[in-house]
């Protein structure tokens with residue numbers, strides 16, 4: 186087994202990850218998936234329904250464990266740390282955004298955002314100021330006192346994004362964040378996610394929408410539990426080139 | 440804390456196309472990726488990592504030594520730590536991850552009350568079951584406590600030294616044994632007796648009327664008795680108006696009325712009542728009597744001197760002698776009373792005191808208590824099931840929230856605790872409702888009988904605590920379910 190850590194530029198690395206759901210017959214959802222996602226990348230994961238995108242994202246985000254293979258998050262092997270540490274990893278390093286928003290209906294927008302930081306043990310006052318700052322980033326500071334029931338779908342998803350980024354994660358996972366929204370709103374959400382990626386956060390987004398996927402730096406296509414295509418956007422005027430070469434630490438030869 | 444890098448690629452225009460990495464064949468794309476990208480740390484990086492780990496281990500050793508030295512020499516540990524070289528960033532991060540961080544207490548409370556706050560009616564309804572249980576508990580403890588407090592208060596007023604002498608029964612034949620006529624005189628001779636009051640009954644059909652034109656049926660529950668001696672000294676019976684019989688009034692047709700009797704007959708001092716075919720003048724009216732002699736409130740007491748001219752002593756047997764002993768001498772008086780009252784047949788005399796009365800009341804109360812305790816236990820059980828049901832539903836409804844919290848970094852224990860505490864909060868609310876309702880029930884009971892209101896103080900914290908404990912017990916299973924829910928399944932639900 187290979188237990189060498191991935192390069193320090195790697196945010197997430199899967200190595201020969203398999204996920205098999207027991208049953209008869211057992212369901213082989215991820216088949217020997219290996220992929221490295223580098224710090225600061227803005228990645229789209231595409232693929233047909235049931236191809237294993239959500240499963241892959243859950244494993245990357247330590248919400249689920251692979252049947253075999255290695256998962257490295259932020260330089261840490263997820264299998265080598267305890268459940269307590271994995272929880273801390275989720276609270277400090279990882280942010281999640283889901284299709285169904287999962288906002289708490291009885292809390293206001295700013296309270297929902299602040300709730301995202303309680304497991305980080307950030308003091309109340311600081312939580313609140315950071316929640317306001319995060320809402321500002323998604324252009325919703327004027328709706329801070331409203332409950333989810335009083336917000337549009339797009340606004341609710343922006344609140345969820347604010348909650349995911351308020352804790353200052355290194356990597357943000359979004360599972361079909363635009364799935365419940367119309368196309369225009371979907372584009373707006375992707376723009377906000379891009380803005381987050383521009384500040385240096387790694388952002389990995391599952392999307393069904395081919396039109397939306399066009400806006401990303403890298404597109405990973407999943408089919409039937411395998412990565413069948415991994416493309417980077419062409420640099421203007423240059424041939425398709427593996428961008429990560431530029432991410433390697435200077436002076437380190439391979 | 441974040442060691443970030445700028446994004447690697449920047450885009451010039453949105454019209455850019457994706458290009459496969461190296462090959463167009465999907466299979467070989469993966470190969471191309473792995474060929475192009477370093478999948479592992481380079482040897483140099485690995486060496487750096489090893490160096491860092493070694494340095495960290497040394498730093499940790501140094502730190503431990505320094506702290507131990509500082510502790511020995513009594514130097515402040517904090518200052519010692521500052522002087523040491525810092526461990527590398529990576530190791531502080533993994534240390535930060537290892538640390539089991541706890542929620543702030545205010546957040547523990549906030550998350551535990553989130554459910555009840557967003558669905559207050561449901562929480563309140565499921566709290567009511569527990570509330571009824573605690574209500575019963577408070578009533579069960581409060582009613583006897585009030586009784587006792589009342590008795591204690593009455594003992595203070597009425598004297599702990601009242602003893603009652605009643606006619607007894609023959610043990611074999613069950614025939615009533617009358618109290619001899621000589622008894623009052625003999626009792627008065629017992630030295631530690633402060634005062635005695637003899638009450639005689641009259642033949643059946645002796646009624647009191649407002650006037651001579653009323654029929655026999657309109658006697659209105661008033662008893663006509665003959666009272667001899669010192670009612671004030673013996674029963675603490677205070678006259679509201681007028682006087683008790685003295686030498687002058689004793690030998691004339693005069694009466695003293697209980698408070699209720701005066702009210703029913705609607706007569707006052709100086710007016711007359713019609714008893715046994717003759718007019719009697721009202722010379723005194725009592726205040727309501729202390730509780731244990733309250734039956735005499737509806738009595739009319741005839742002047743014994745005049746009554747003796749109308750009835751033979753067989754026609755007016757002694758019904759009871761109320762004896763008030765000198766303070767502290769009640770047991771002594773009690774022990775000689777029977778023999779004094781009836782030297783020929785002491786066993787034919789019934790002697791009882793307030794404490795006997797209290798005892799029989801306690802017996803009655805015990806039955807009531809068992810009943811109410813049973814009811815309370817059943818209510819608590821049903822209430823607990825109610826809470827369990829509410830929590831099961833809550834956990835099902837809030838699967839999304841549970842998954843989200845796990846994604847936000849909540850540990851399984853924190854999820855479990857949130858729901859257990861939520862159940863405890865519902866129980867606690869029920870407990871507080873129960874305390875309030877129970878106190879009100881006891882208050883109503885005491886107000887009805889002009890008793891002293893009392894609830895054992897320890898019930899006030901114990902009731903809600905017990906309710907919360909039932910809540911926790913009821914919430915255990917649903918909370919365990921919530922905690923064990925894999926985050927992925929929790930998040931899959933819409």
Ligand SMILES: Nc1ncnc2c1ncn2[C@@H]1O[C@H](COP(=O)(O)OP(=O)(O)OP(=O)(O)O)[C@@H](O)[C@H]1O
Nearest residue numbers: 206212214232233234235236237238239240241928
């Ligand atoms: N807990 C589970 N037990 C058994 N099978 C599961 C479980 N979770 C997911 N699966 C199966 O794994 C496969 C992949 O699911 P996954 O949710 O990852 O797909 P997906 O690509 O996200 O699909 P979609 O685009 O519809 O969200 C599906 O066939 C699904 O039925």
Ligand SMILES: [Mg+2]
Nearest residue numbers: 238239240360
């Ligand atoms: Mg999915």
